[in-house]
Amino acid sequence: MRERICELIEHVADADRCWREMENFTGIPSKRWQNVSRGLQRPTSEMIEAIGQVWPQFAFWLVTGRTDETSGHISPAQEQAARNANTIWKAG
Numbered sequence: 001m002r003e004r005i006c007e008l009i010e011h012v013a014d015a016d017r018c019w020r021e022m023e024n025f026t027g028i029p030s031k032r033w034q035n036v037s038r039g040l041q042r043p044t045s046e047m048i049e050a051i052g053q054v055w056p057q058f059a060f061w062l063v064t065g066r067t068d069e070t071s072g073h074i075s076p077a078q079e080q081a082a083r084n085a086n087t088i089w090k091a092g
Contacts, residue, residue, distance in 0.1 A: 004062050006037050011076030026050035
């Protein structure tokens, strides 16, 4: 799950201030997000719940590692691919 949380953070937060942004998004102290990312602590239920509340489209993927696009459960990579495809389509 730590890897998926790191993937989500890379997707939703600016690299230069990702810990502060995660704190602002979720109300969970930035140091705790850093600790999870560095493998110093496991994600807490509070963190998982906060991600699910802020980004419900990623909740199923976060917990299971699977997606279900027909039900709106996607991964950050799928969302980025859709954005890129939309940008290419608009540019063409």
